[in-house]
Amino acid sequence: MSAKRDYYEVLNVERNATKEEIKNKYRKLALQYHPDRNKSLGAEEKFKEISEAYAVLSDDEKRKKYDKYGHVGSEEVFRGSESNFDEIFKDIGFGGIRDIFEQFFGGGFSARNRSDPFGFGFNFGRTNKGEDTVVDLSLSLEEVISGKNETIEVPSLEKCSVCNGSGCSPGTKTKKCTSCNGLGQTKRVVNENRFSTFVTVETCRMCRGVGEIVERPCRNCKASGKVPARKKIQIEIPPGIEDGMTLQLTGRGISYENEYPGDLFIRIHIKPHQIFQRLENGNILYSLKLKFTELALGTEVVIPTLYGSEKFKIPAGTQIDSIFKLRGKGIPMHNQRSKGDQIVRIKLDIPTKLTERQRWLIKELDDRKNM
Missing domain, CATH: 2.60.260.20 (Urease metallochaperone UreE, N-terminal domain)
Structure with missing residues:
Protein backbone atom coordinates (compact mmCIF):
# COMPACT_ATOMS: atom_id res chain seq x y z
CA MET A 1 0.00 0.00 0.00
CA SER A 2 1.49 3.31 -1.06
CA ALA A 3 1.18 6.02 1.58
CA LYS A 4 2.93 9.01 3.03
CA ARG A 5 5.58 8.41 5.66
CA ASP A 6 4.91 9.29 9.27
CA TYR A 7 5.77 12.98 9.75
CA TYR A 8 7.55 12.23 13.04
CA GLU A 9 9.65 9.65 11.25
CA VAL A 10 10.45 12.13 8.47
CA LEU A 11 11.86 14.63 10.98
CA ASN A 12 13.34 11.89 13.22
CA VAL A 13 11.63 13.16 16.37
CA GLU A 14 9.59 11.42 19.02
CA ARG A 15 5.80 11.83 19.02
CA ASN A 16 5.99 13.90 22.22
CA ALA A 17 8.72 16.22 20.87
CA THR A 18 8.43 19.90 21.74
CA LYS A 19 7.98 22.60 19.10
CA GLU A 20 11.54 23.74 19.73
CA GLU A 21 12.89 20.22 19.14
CA ILE A 22 10.87 19.94 15.94
CA LYS A 23 12.10 23.35 14.77
CA ASN A 24 15.76 22.51 15.41
CA LYS A 25 15.53 19.14 13.69
CA TYR A 26 13.80 20.65 10.67
CA ARG A 27 16.40 23.41 10.38
CA LYS A 28 19.25 20.89 10.27
CA LEU A 29 17.55 18.61 7.76
CA ALA A 30 16.45 21.50 5.54
CA LEU A 31 19.99 22.80 5.34
CA GLN A 32 21.22 19.34 4.41
CA TYR A 33 18.68 18.59 1.69
CA HIS A 34 17.86 21.96 0.13
CA PRO A 35 18.24 21.63 -3.69
CA ASP A 36 20.52 24.70 -3.84
CA ARG A 37 23.03 22.80 -1.71
CA ASN A 38 22.35 19.16 -2.37
CA LYS A 39 22.22 18.08 -6.02
CA SER A 40 22.07 14.36 -5.33
CA LEU A 41 19.21 12.28 -6.70
CA GLY A 42 16.14 12.50 -4.47
CA ALA A 43 17.33 15.49 -2.42
CA GLU A 44 14.60 17.78 -3.74
CA GLU A 45 11.83 15.30 -2.93
CA LYS A 46 13.36 14.75 0.51
CA PHE A 47 13.41 18.51 1.08
CA LYS A 48 9.73 18.81 0.12
CA GLU A 49 8.86 15.89 2.39
CA ILE A 50 10.56 17.35 5.48
CA SER A 51 9.07 20.79 4.76
CA GLU A 52 5.60 19.27 4.51
CA ALA A 53 6.15 17.43 7.80
CA TYR A 54 7.30 20.62 9.52
CA ALA A 55 4.37 22.61 8.13
CA VAL A 56 2.00 20.22 9.92
CA LEU A 57 3.90 19.45 13.15
CA SER A 58 4.80 23.09 13.82
CA ASP A 59 1.12 24.10 13.74
CA ASP A 60 -0.71 23.14 16.95
CA GLU A 61 -4.10 22.65 15.30
CA LYS A 62 -2.78 20.68 12.32
CA ARG A 63 -0.59 18.55 14.60
CA LYS A 64 -3.53 17.75 16.87
CA LYS A 65 -5.63 16.68 13.88
CA TYR A 66 -2.74 14.67 12.43
CA ASP A 67 -2.19 12.85 15.75
CA LYS A 68 -5.87 11.88 15.81
CA TYR A 69 -6.53 10.92 12.20
CA GLY A 70 -3.14 10.62 10.51
CA HIS A 71 -2.86 11.89 6.94
CA VAL A 72 -6.59 11.50 6.28
CA GLY A 73 -7.38 14.08 8.96
CA SER A 74 -5.43 16.87 7.29
CA GLU A 75 -7.90 19.31 5.79
CA GLU A 76 -5.21 21.40 4.14
CA VAL A 77 -2.70 19.92 1.73
CA PHE A 78 0.82 21.34 1.90
CA ARG A 79 2.01 22.41 -1.50
CA GLY A 80 5.78 22.64 -1.72
CA SER A 81 7.32 25.68 -3.36
CA GLU A 82 10.23 27.94 -2.59
CA SER A 83 7.86 30.59 -1.26
CA ASN A 84 6.51 28.06 1.26
CA PHE A 85 10.01 27.17 2.32
CA ASP A 86 10.89 30.85 2.76
CA GLU A 87 7.97 31.31 5.13
CA ILE A 88 8.90 28.25 7.14
CA PHE A 89 12.51 29.37 7.52
CA LYS A 90 11.36 32.82 8.62
CA ASP A 91 9.20 31.12 11.26
CA ILE A 92 12.24 29.38 12.73
CA GLY A 93 14.25 32.56 13.04
CA PHE A 94 15.95 32.94 9.64
CA GLY A 95 15.33 35.12 6.65
CA GLY A 96 14.51 33.50 3.32
CA ILE A 97 16.12 30.20 2.40
CA ARG A 98 18.78 31.89 0.27
CA ASP A 99 19.69 34.21 3.16
CA ILE A 100 20.60 31.14 5.20
CA PHE A 101 23.16 29.92 2.72
CA GLU A 102 24.56 33.39 2.17
CA GLN A 103 24.95 33.69 5.92
CA PHE A 104 26.95 30.47 6.12
CA PHE A 105 28.76 30.46 2.80
CA GLY A 106 28.65 33.98 1.39
CA GLY A 107 27.16 34.95 -1.97
CA GLY A 108 27.09 32.66 -4.97
CA PHE A 109 26.75 29.49 -2.90
CA SER A 110 26.82 26.26 -4.86
CA ALA A 111 26.61 22.82 -3.33
CA ARG A 112 28.95 21.30 -5.87
CA ASN A 113 31.97 23.39 -4.93
CA ARG A 114 31.97 22.46 -1.26
CA SER A 115 32.32 19.12 0.51
CA ASP A 116 30.04 18.85 3.54
CA PRO A 117 31.21 22.08 5.26
CA PHE A 118 28.79 21.52 8.12
CA GLY A 119 30.23 18.11 8.97
CA PHE A 120 26.77 16.71 9.54
CA GLY A 121 27.00 13.22 10.94
CA PHE A 122 23.35 12.76 11.81
CA ASN A 123 22.68 9.69 13.89
CA PHE A 124 19.22 8.91 12.68
CA GLY A 125 19.16 5.67 14.68
CA ARG A 126 15.95 4.01 13.63
CA THR A 127 15.87 4.31 9.87
CA ASN A 128 13.83 1.22 9.00
CA LYS A 129 10.07 1.19 9.17
CA GLY A 130 8.13 -1.68 10.69
CA GLU A 131 5.15 -3.47 9.22
CA ASP A 132 1.96 -1.69 8.21
CA THR A 133 -1.23 -3.23 9.58
CA VAL A 134 -4.61 -3.27 7.85
CA VAL A 135 -7.92 -3.89 9.66
CA ASP A 136 -11.51 -3.63 8.48
CA LEU A 137 -14.20 -1.75 10.40
CA SER A 138 -17.95 -1.76 9.65
CA LEU A 139 -20.14 1.18 10.70
CA SER A 140 -23.85 1.97 10.56
CA LEU A 141 -25.20 5.19 9.07
CA GLU A 142 -26.21 6.28 12.57
CA GLU A 143 -22.57 5.97 13.66
CA VAL A 144 -21.40 7.90 10.60
CA ILE A 145 -23.50 11.01 11.28
CA SER A 146 -21.88 11.80 14.63
CA GLY A 147 -18.58 9.94 14.52
CA LYS A 148 -17.56 7.80 17.47
CA ASN A 149 -14.79 6.48 19.64
CA GLU A 150 -14.32 2.83 18.73
CA THR A 151 -12.29 0.14 20.45
CA ILE A 152 -10.80 -2.27 17.94
CA GLU A 153 -8.50 -5.26 18.17
CA VAL A 154 -5.38 -5.14 16.01
CA PRO A 155 -2.36 -7.40 15.41
CA SER A 156 0.56 -6.61 17.66
CA LEU A 157 3.81 -8.00 19.05
CA GLU A 158 4.73 -8.80 22.62
CA LYS A 159 7.92 -9.82 24.35
CA CYS A 160 8.86 -13.45 23.82
CA SER A 161 8.38 -15.33 27.09
CA VAL A 162 11.03 -17.94 26.25
CA CYS A 163 13.99 -15.58 25.73
CA ASN A 164 12.54 -12.62 27.65
CA GLY A 165 12.88 -10.47 24.55
CA SER A 166 16.60 -11.01 23.96
CA GLY A 167 16.12 -13.10 20.81
CA CYS A 168 18.77 -15.53 22.05
CA SER A 169 18.34 -19.17 22.82
CA PRO A 170 18.06 -19.59 26.62
CA GLY A 171 21.50 -19.64 28.24
CA THR A 172 23.23 -17.71 25.42
CA LYS A 173 24.01 -14.06 24.78
CA THR A 174 24.43 -11.68 21.87
CA LYS A 175 27.84 -10.62 20.54
CA LYS A 176 29.12 -7.39 19.06
CA CYS A 177 28.40 -6.97 15.36
CA THR A 178 31.62 -7.23 13.38
CA SER A 179 30.23 -5.36 10.39
CA CYS A 180 29.71 -2.06 12.25
CA ASN A 181 31.93 -2.80 15.26
CA GLY A 182 28.95 -2.44 17.56
CA LEU A 183 28.01 1.07 16.39
CA GLY A 184 24.82 0.06 14.59
CA GLN A 185 25.80 2.20 11.61
CA THR A 186 28.13 1.98 8.66
CA LYS A 187 29.68 4.84 6.70
CA ARG A 188 30.15 5.04 2.96
CA VAL A 189 32.48 7.55 1.32
CA VAL A 190 31.31 8.83 -2.05
CA ASN A 191 33.68 10.71 -4.35
CA GLU A 192 31.46 12.87 -6.53
CA ASN A 193 34.53 14.26 -8.29
CA ARG A 194 38.09 15.01 -7.32
CA PHE A 195 36.99 18.21 -5.57
CA SER A 196 33.91 16.91 -3.79
CA THR A 197 33.63 14.04 -1.33
CA PHE A 198 30.83 13.27 1.09
CA VAL A 199 30.02 10.57 3.61
CA THR A 200 26.70 8.82 4.00
CA VAL A 201 25.73 7.10 7.23
CA GLU A 202 23.47 4.05 6.97
CA THR A 203 21.93 1.60 9.38
CA CYS A 204 24.01 -1.54 9.56
CA ARG A 205 22.29 -4.21 7.50
CA MET A 206 23.73 -7.10 9.46
CA CYS A 207 22.54 -6.07 12.93
CA ARG A 208 19.77 -3.68 11.74
CA GLY A 209 21.18 -0.87 13.84
CA VAL A 210 21.30 -2.73 17.15
CA GLY A 211 25.08 -3.14 17.25
CA GLU A 212 24.81 -6.76 18.34
CA ILE A 213 23.94 -10.01 16.62
CA VAL A 214 22.40 -13.24 17.85
CA GLU A 215 24.53 -16.35 17.40
CA ARG A 216 22.01 -18.91 18.62
CA PRO A 217 18.47 -17.66 17.87
CA CYS A 218 15.51 -18.38 20.11
CA ARG A 219 13.35 -20.96 18.34
CA ASN A 220 10.13 -19.49 19.68
CA CYS A 221 10.57 -15.99 18.25
CA LYS A 222 13.26 -16.71 15.62
CA ALA A 223 15.66 -14.15 17.18
CA SER A 224 13.20 -11.24 16.94
CA GLY A 225 12.54 -11.13 20.67
CA LYS A 226 8.83 -10.71 19.99
CA VAL A 227 5.89 -12.96 19.17
CA PRO A 228 2.52 -12.23 17.51
CA ALA A 229 -0.24 -11.01 19.79
CA ARG A 230 -3.47 -9.02 19.73
CA LYS A 231 -4.16 -5.72 21.47
CA LYS A 232 -7.10 -3.39 21.86
CA ILE A 233 -6.76 0.26 20.93
CA GLN A 234 -9.22 3.14 20.86
CA ILE A 235 -9.61 5.18 17.71
CA GLU A 236 -11.70 8.21 16.85
CA ILE A 237 -13.91 7.97 13.77
CA PRO A 238 -14.60 11.42 12.25
CA PRO A 239 -18.21 12.28 11.30
CA GLY A 240 -19.20 11.81 7.66
CA ILE A 241 -16.63 9.15 6.86
CA GLU A 242 -17.40 7.37 3.60
CA ASP A 243 -17.56 3.76 2.52
CA GLY A 244 -14.22 2.56 1.15
CA MET A 245 -12.25 5.31 2.87
CA THR A 246 -9.07 4.32 4.71
CA LEU A 247 -7.92 5.94 7.93
CA GLN A 248 -4.15 6.03 8.34
CA LEU A 249 -2.90 6.12 11.93
CA THR A 250 0.80 6.79 11.74
CA GLY A 251 3.08 4.90 14.08
CA ARG A 252 0.35 2.51 15.27
CA GLY A 253 1.52 -0.50 13.28
CA ILE A 254 4.11 -3.16 14.11
CA SER A 255 7.81 -2.58 14.77
CA TYR A 256 10.73 -4.81 15.61
CA GLU A 257 13.96 -3.86 17.33
CA ASN A 258 15.38 -0.49 16.21
CA GLU A 259 12.54 0.22 13.79
CA TYR A 260 9.98 2.94 13.55
CA PRO A 261 6.51 1.49 14.03
CA GLY A 262 4.62 0.89 10.82
CA ASP A 263 1.26 2.54 10.20
CA LEU A 264 -2.21 1.24 10.98
CA PHE A 265 -4.68 1.40 8.09
CA ILE A 266 -8.39 1.09 8.92
CA ARG A 267 -10.60 0.31 5.94
CA ILE A 268 -14.12 1.62 6.47
CA HIS A 269 -17.22 -0.26 5.35
CA ILE A 270 -20.69 1.26 5.75
CA LYS A 271 -23.44 -1.28 6.44
CA PRO A 272 -26.53 -1.18 4.20
CA HIS A 273 -29.44 0.59 5.94
CA GLN A 274 -32.94 -0.82 6.11
CA ILE A 275 -34.72 2.30 4.85
CA PHE A 276 -32.08 4.84 3.77
Whole structure:
Protein backbone atom coordinates (compact mmCIF):
# COMPACT_ATOMS: atom_id res chain seq x y z
CA MET A 1 0.00 0.00 0.00
CA SER A 2 1.49 3.31 -1.06
CA ALA A 3 1.18 6.02 1.58
CA LYS A 4 2.93 9.01 3.03
CA ARG A 5 5.58 8.41 5.66
CA ASP A 6 4.91 9.29 9.27
CA TYR A 7 5.77 12.98 9.75
CA TYR A 8 7.55 12.23 13.04
CA GLU A 9 9.65 9.65 11.25
CA VAL A 10 10.45 12.13 8.47
CA LEU A 11 11.86 14.63 10.98
CA ASN A 12 13.34 11.89 13.22
CA VAL A 13 11.63 13.16 16.37
CA GLU A 14 9.59 11.42 19.02
CA ARG A 15 5.80 11.83 19.02
CA ASN A 16 5.99 13.90 22.22
CA ALA A 17 8.72 16.22 20.87
CA THR A 18 8.43 19.90 21.74
CA LYS A 19 7.98 22.60 19.10
CA GLU A 20 11.54 23.74 19.73
CA GLU A 21 12.89 20.22 19.14
CA ILE A 22 10.87 19.94 15.94
CA LYS A 23 12.10 23.35 14.77
CA ASN A 24 15.76 22.51 15.41
CA LYS A 25 15.53 19.14 13.69
CA TYR A 26 13.80 20.65 10.67
CA ARG A 27 16.40 23.41 10.38
CA LYS A 28 19.25 20.89 10.27
CA LEU A 29 17.55 18.61 7.76
CA ALA A 30 16.45 21.50 5.54
CA LEU A 31 19.99 22.80 5.34
CA GLN A 32 21.22 19.34 4.41
CA TYR A 33 18.68 18.59 1.69
CA HIS A 34 17.86 21.96 0.13
CA PRO A 35 18.24 21.63 -3.69
CA ASP A 36 20.52 24.70 -3.84
CA ARG A 37 23.03 22.80 -1.71
CA ASN A 38 22.35 19.16 -2.37
CA LYS A 39 22.22 18.08 -6.02
CA SER A 40 22.07 14.36 -5.33
CA LEU A 41 19.21 12.28 -6.70
CA GLY A 42 16.14 12.50 -4.47
CA ALA A 43 17.33 15.49 -2.42
CA GLU A 44 14.60 17.78 -3.74
CA GLU A 45 11.83 15.30 -2.93
CA LYS A 46 13.36 14.75 0.51
CA PHE A 47 13.41 18.51 1.08
CA LYS A 48 9.73 18.81 0.12
CA GLU A 49 8.86 15.89 2.39
CA ILE A 50 10.56 17.35 5.48
CA SER A 51 9.07 20.79 4.76
CA GLU A 52 5.60 19.27 4.51
CA ALA A 53 6.15 17.43 7.80
CA TYR A 54 7.30 20.62 9.52
CA ALA A 55 4.37 22.61 8.13
CA VAL A 56 2.00 20.22 9.92
CA LEU A 57 3.90 19.45 13.15
CA SER A 58 4.80 23.09 13.82
CA ASP A 59 1.12 24.10 13.74
CA ASP A 60 -0.71 23.14 16.95
CA GLU A 61 -4.10 22.65 15.30
CA LYS A 62 -2.78 20.68 12.32
CA ARG A 63 -0.59 18.55 14.60
CA LYS A 64 -3.53 17.75 16.87
CA LYS A 65 -5.63 16.68 13.88
CA TYR A 66 -2.74 14.67 12.43
CA ASP A 67 -2.19 12.85 15.75
CA LYS A 68 -5.87 11.88 15.81
CA TYR A 69 -6.53 10.92 12.20
CA GLY A 70 -3.14 10.62 10.51
CA HIS A 71 -2.86 11.89 6.94
CA VAL A 72 -6.59 11.50 6.28
CA GLY A 73 -7.38 14.08 8.96
CA SER A 74 -5.43 16.87 7.29
CA GLU A 75 -7.90 19.31 5.79
CA GLU A 76 -5.21 21.40 4.14
CA VAL A 77 -2.70 19.92 1.73
CA PHE A 78 0.82 21.34 1.90
CA ARG A 79 2.01 22.41 -1.50
CA GLY A 80 5.78 22.64 -1.72
CA SER A 81 7.32 25.68 -3.36
CA GLU A 82 10.23 27.94 -2.59
CA SER A 83 7.86 30.59 -1.26
CA ASN A 84 6.51 28.06 1.26
CA PHE A 85 10.01 27.17 2.32
CA ASP A 86 10.89 30.85 2.76
CA GLU A 87 7.97 31.31 5.13
CA ILE A 88 8.90 28.25 7.14
CA PHE A 89 12.51 29.37 7.52
CA LYS A 90 11.36 32.82 8.62
CA ASP A 91 9.20 31.12 11.26
CA ILE A 92 12.24 29.38 12.73
CA GLY A 93 14.25 32.56 13.04
CA PHE A 94 15.95 32.94 9.64
CA GLY A 95 15.33 35.12 6.65
CA GLY A 96 14.51 33.50 3.32
CA ILE A 97 16.12 30.20 2.40
CA ARG A 98 18.78 31.89 0.27
CA ASP A 99 19.69 34.21 3.16
CA ILE A 100 20.60 31.14 5.20
CA PHE A 101 23.16 29.92 2.72
CA GLU A 102 24.56 33.39 2.17
CA GLN A 103 24.95 33.69 5.92
CA PHE A 104 26.95 30.47 6.12
CA PHE A 105 28.76 30.46 2.80
CA GLY A 106 28.65 33.98 1.39
CA GLY A 107 27.16 34.95 -1.97
CA GLY A 108 27.09 32.66 -4.97
CA PHE A 109 26.75 29.49 -2.90
CA SER A 110 26.82 26.26 -4.86
CA ALA A 111 26.61 22.82 -3.33
CA ARG A 112 28.95 21.30 -5.87
CA ASN A 113 31.97 23.39 -4.93
CA ARG A 114 31.97 22.46 -1.26
CA SER A 115 32.32 19.12 0.51
CA ASP A 116 30.04 18.85 3.54
CA PRO A 117 31.21 22.08 5.26
CA PHE A 118 28.79 21.52 8.12
CA GLY A 119 30.23 18.11 8.97
CA PHE A 120 26.77 16.71 9.54
CA GLY A 121 27.00 13.22 10.94
CA PHE A 122 23.35 12.76 11.81
CA ASN A 123 22.68 9.69 13.89
CA PHE A 124 19.22 8.91 12.68
CA GLY A 125 19.16 5.67 14.68
CA ARG A 126 15.95 4.01 13.63
CA THR A 127 15.87 4.31 9.87
CA ASN A 128 13.83 1.22 9.00
CA LYS A 129 10.07 1.19 9.17
CA GLY A 130 8.13 -1.68 10.69
CA GLU A 131 5.15 -3.47 9.22
CA ASP A 132 1.96 -1.69 8.21
CA THR A 133 -1.23 -3.23 9.58
CA VAL A 134 -4.61 -3.27 7.85
CA VAL A 135 -7.92 -3.89 9.66
CA ASP A 136 -11.51 -3.63 8.48
CA LEU A 137 -14.20 -1.75 10.40
CA SER A 138 -17.95 -1.76 9.65
CA LEU A 139 -20.14 1.18 10.70
CA SER A 140 -23.85 1.97 10.56
CA LEU A 141 -25.20 5.19 9.07
CA GLU A 142 -26.21 6.28 12.57
CA GLU A 143 -22.57 5.97 13.66
CA VAL A 144 -21.40 7.90 10.60
CA ILE A 145 -23.50 11.01 11.28
CA SER A 146 -21.88 11.80 14.63
CA GLY A 147 -18.58 9.94 14.52
CA LYS A 148 -17.56 7.80 17.47
CA ASN A 149 -14.79 6.48 19.64
CA GLU A 150 -14.32 2.83 18.73
CA THR A 151 -12.29 0.14 20.45
CA ILE A 152 -10.80 -2.27 17.94
CA GLU A 153 -8.50 -5.26 18.17
CA VAL A 154 -5.38 -5.14 16.01
CA PRO A 155 -2.36 -7.40 15.41
CA SER A 156 0.56 -6.61 17.66
CA LEU A 157 3.81 -8.00 19.05
CA GLU A 158 4.73 -8.80 22.62
CA LYS A 159 7.92 -9.82 24.35
CA CYS A 160 8.86 -13.45 23.82
CA SER A 161 8.38 -15.33 27.09
CA VAL A 162 11.03 -17.94 26.25
CA CYS A 163 13.99 -15.58 25.73
CA ASN A 164 12.54 -12.62 27.65
CA GLY A 165 12.88 -10.47 24.55
CA SER A 166 16.60 -11.01 23.96
CA GLY A 167 16.12 -13.10 20.81
CA CYS A 168 18.77 -15.53 22.05
CA SER A 169 18.34 -19.17 22.82
CA PRO A 170 18.06 -19.59 26.62
CA GLY A 171 21.50 -19.64 28.24
CA THR A 172 23.23 -17.71 25.42
CA LYS A 173 24.01 -14.06 24.78
CA THR A 174 24.43 -11.68 21.87
CA LYS A 175 27.84 -10.62 20.54
CA LYS A 176 29.12 -7.39 19.06
CA CYS A 177 28.40 -6.97 15.36
CA THR A 178 31.62 -7.23 13.38
CA SER A 179 30.23 -5.36 10.39
CA CYS A 180 29.71 -2.06 12.25
CA ASN A 181 31.93 -2.80 15.26
CA GLY A 182 28.95 -2.44 17.56
CA LEU A 183 28.01 1.07 16.39
CA GLY A 184 24.82 0.06 14.59
CA GLN A 185 25.80 2.20 11.61
CA THR A 186 28.13 1.98 8.66
CA LYS A 187 29.68 4.84 6.70
CA ARG A 188 30.15 5.04 2.96
CA VAL A 189 32.48 7.55 1.32
CA VAL A 190 31.31 8.83 -2.05
CA ASN A 191 33.68 10.71 -4.35
CA GLU A 192 31.46 12.87 -6.53
CA ASN A 193 34.53 14.26 -8.29
CA ARG A 194 38.09 15.01 -7.32
CA PHE A 195 36.99 18.21 -5.57
CA SER A 196 33.91 16.91 -3.79
CA THR A 197 33.63 14.04 -1.33
CA PHE A 198 30.83 13.27 1.09
CA VAL A 199 30.02 10.57 3.61
CA THR A 200 26.70 8.82 4.00
CA VAL A 201 25.73 7.10 7.23
CA GLU A 202 23.47 4.05 6.97
CA THR A 203 21.93 1.60 9.38
CA CYS A 204 24.01 -1.54 9.56
CA ARG A 205 22.29 -4.21 7.50
CA MET A 206 23.73 -7.10 9.46
CA CYS A 207 22.54 -6.07 12.93
CA ARG A 208 19.77 -3.68 11.74
CA GLY A 209 21.18 -0.87 13.84
CA VAL A 210 21.30 -2.73 17.15
CA GLY A 211 25.08 -3.14 17.25
CA GLU A 212 24.81 -6.76 18.34
CA ILE A 213 23.94 -10.01 16.62
CA VAL A 214 22.40 -13.24 17.85
CA GLU A 215 24.53 -16.35 17.40
CA ARG A 216 22.01 -18.91 18.62
CA PRO A 217 18.47 -17.66 17.87
CA CYS A 218 15.51 -18.38 20.11
CA ARG A 219 13.35 -20.96 18.34
CA ASN A 220 10.13 -19.49 19.68
CA CYS A 221 10.57 -15.99 18.25
CA LYS A 222 13.26 -16.71 15.62
CA ALA A 223 15.66 -14.15 17.18
CA SER A 224 13.20 -11.24 16.94
CA GLY A 225 12.54 -11.13 20.67
CA LYS A 226 8.83 -10.71 19.99
CA VAL A 227 5.89 -12.96 19.17
CA PRO A 228 2.52 -12.23 17.51
CA ALA A 229 -0.24 -11.01 19.79
CA ARG A 230 -3.47 -9.02 19.73
CA LYS A 231 -4.16 -5.72 21.47
CA LYS A 232 -7.10 -3.39 21.86
CA ILE A 233 -6.76 0.26 20.93
CA GLN A 234 -9.22 3.14 20.86
CA ILE A 235 -9.61 5.18 17.71
CA GLU A 236 -11.70 8.21 16.85
CA ILE A 237 -13.91 7.97 13.77
CA PRO A 238 -14.60 11.42 12.25
CA PRO A 239 -18.21 12.28 11.30
CA GLY A 240 -19.20 11.81 7.66
CA ILE A 241 -16.63 9.15 6.86
CA GLU A 242 -17.40 7.37 3.60
CA ASP A 243 -17.56 3.76 2.52
CA GLY A 244 -14.22 2.56 1.15
CA MET A 245 -12.25 5.31 2.87
CA THR A 246 -9.07 4.32 4.71
CA LEU A 247 -7.92 5.94 7.93
CA GLN A 248 -4.15 6.03 8.34
CA LEU A 249 -2.90 6.12 11.93
CA THR A 250 0.80 6.79 11.74
CA GLY A 251 3.08 4.90 14.08
CA ARG A 252 0.35 2.51 15.27
CA GLY A 253 1.52 -0.50 13.28
CA ILE A 254 4.11 -3.16 14.11
CA SER A 255 7.81 -2.58 14.77
CA TYR A 256 10.73 -4.81 15.61
CA GLU A 257 13.96 -3.86 17.33
CA ASN A 258 15.38 -0.49 16.21
CA GLU A 259 12.54 0.22 13.79
CA TYR A 260 9.98 2.94 13.55
CA PRO A 261 6.51 1.49 14.03
CA GLY A 262 4.62 0.89 10.82
CA ASP A 263 1.26 2.54 10.20
CA LEU A 264 -2.21 1.24 10.98
CA PHE A 265 -4.68 1.40 8.09
CA ILE A 266 -8.39 1.09 8.92
CA ARG A 267 -10.60 0.31 5.94
CA ILE A 268 -14.12 1.62 6.47
CA HIS A 269 -17.22 -0.26 5.35
CA ILE A 270 -20.69 1.26 5.75
CA LYS A 271 -23.44 -1.28 6.44
CA PRO A 272 -26.53 -1.18 4.20
CA HIS A 273 -29.44 0.59 5.94
CA GLN A 274 -32.94 -0.82 6.11
CA ILE A 275 -34.72 2.30 4.85
CA PHE A 276 -32.08 4.84 3.77
CA GLN A 277 -29.77 4.80 0.78
CA ARG A 278 -26.62 6.94 0.89
CA LEU A 279 -26.10 9.26 -2.08
CA GLU A 280 -23.34 11.72 -3.01
CA ASN A 281 -22.58 14.97 -1.16
CA GLY A 282 -24.00 13.73 2.12
CA ASN A 283 -27.52 13.19 0.74
CA ILE A 284 -29.63 10.17 1.64
CA LEU A 285 -32.68 8.76 -0.16
CA TYR A 286 -35.92 7.64 1.46
CA SER A 287 -38.79 6.14 -0.55
CA LEU A 288 -42.25 7.05 0.79
CA LYS A 289 -45.17 4.86 -0.28
CA LEU A 290 -48.60 6.56 -0.33
CA LYS A 291 -52.07 5.47 -1.36
CA PHE A 292 -53.76 6.88 -4.48
CA THR A 293 -56.22 8.83 -2.36
CA GLU A 294 -53.38 10.39 -0.33
CA LEU A 295 -51.62 11.50 -3.51
CA ALA A 296 -54.82 12.85 -5.05
CA LEU A 297 -56.22 14.61 -1.96
CA GLY A 298 -53.01 15.42 -0.09
CA THR A 299 -52.14 14.33 3.42
CA GLU A 300 -49.82 14.86 6.37
CA VAL A 301 -47.29 12.12 7.08
CA VAL A 302 -44.55 11.38 9.62
CA ILE A 303 -41.21 10.72 7.92
CA PRO A 304 -38.36 8.92 9.70
CA THR A 305 -34.92 10.55 9.55
CA LEU A 306 -31.50 9.74 11.02
CA TYR A 307 -32.22 12.40 13.65
CA GLY A 308 -35.79 11.42 14.63
CA SER A 309 -39.20 11.85 12.98
CA GLU A 310 -40.44 14.82 10.95
CA LYS A 311 -44.02 15.84 10.07
CA PHE A 312 -44.44 16.67 6.41
CA LYS A 313 -47.41 17.82 4.30
CA ILE A 314 -47.97 16.13 0.95
CA PRO A 315 -49.82 18.53 -1.38
CA ALA A 316 -52.90 17.40 -3.32
CA GLY A 317 -52.18 16.10 -6.79
CA THR A 318 -48.68 14.84 -5.99
CA GLN A 319 -47.35 12.63 -8.76
CA ILE A 320 -45.48 9.34 -8.53
CA ASP A 321 -41.66 9.82 -8.34
CA SER A 322 -42.05 13.39 -7.11
CA ILE A 323 -39.08 14.55 -5.05
CA PHE A 324 -39.15 16.46 -1.76
CA LYS A 325 -36.19 17.52 0.38
CA LEU A 326 -35.69 17.69 4.11
CA ARG A 327 -32.88 20.23 4.39
CA GLY A 328 -29.93 19.31 6.61
CA LYS A 329 -31.29 15.86 7.46
CA GLY A 330 -28.59 14.03 5.56
CA ILE A 331 -25.05 13.02 6.58
CA PRO A 332 -22.30 15.49 7.57
CA MET A 333 -19.80 16.10 4.78
CA HIS A 334 -16.40 14.62 5.65
CA ASN A 335 -14.05 17.35 6.94
CA GLN A 336 -16.77 19.98 6.41
CA ARG A 337 -19.34 21.65 8.65
CA SER A 338 -22.30 21.28 6.29
CA LYS A 339 -24.76 18.39 6.06
CA GLY A 340 -26.50 16.85 3.10
CA ASP A 341 -30.29 16.60 2.65
CA GLN A 342 -32.76 13.77 2.96
CA ILE A 343 -34.35 13.17 -0.43
CA VAL A 344 -37.93 11.86 -0.21
CA ARG A 345 -39.13 10.09 -3.35
CA ILE A 346 -42.87 9.38 -3.66
CA LYS A 347 -43.98 5.88 -4.59
CA LEU A 348 -47.49 4.52 -5.09
CA ASP A 349 -48.64 1.88 -2.64
CA ILE A 350 -50.79 -0.36 -4.85
CA PRO A 351 -53.04 -2.79 -2.94
CA THR A 352 -52.75 -6.44 -3.94
CA LYS A 353 -56.11 -7.56 -2.53
CA LEU A 354 -59.39 -5.69 -3.15
CA THR A 355 -62.95 -6.32 -2.03
CA GLU A 356 -65.75 -6.37 -4.61
CA ARG A 357 -66.91 -2.95 -3.34
CA GLN A 358 -63.40 -1.48 -3.82
CA ARG A 359 -63.15 -2.92 -7.31
CA TRP A 360 -66.51 -1.41 -8.25
CA LEU A 361 -65.52 2.04 -6.94
CA ILE A 362 -62.20 2.04 -8.81
CA LYS A 363 -63.93 0.95 -12.03
CA GLU A 364 -66.56 3.63 -11.53
CA LEU A 365 -63.85 6.28 -11.24
CA ASP A 366 -62.08 4.94 -14.31
CA ASP A 367 -65.30 4.95 -16.33
CA ARG A 368 -65.79 8.63 -15.48
CA LYS A 369 -62.22 9.42 -16.58
CA ASN A 370 -61.45 11.14 -13.32
CA MET A 371 -58.36 9.18 -12.48
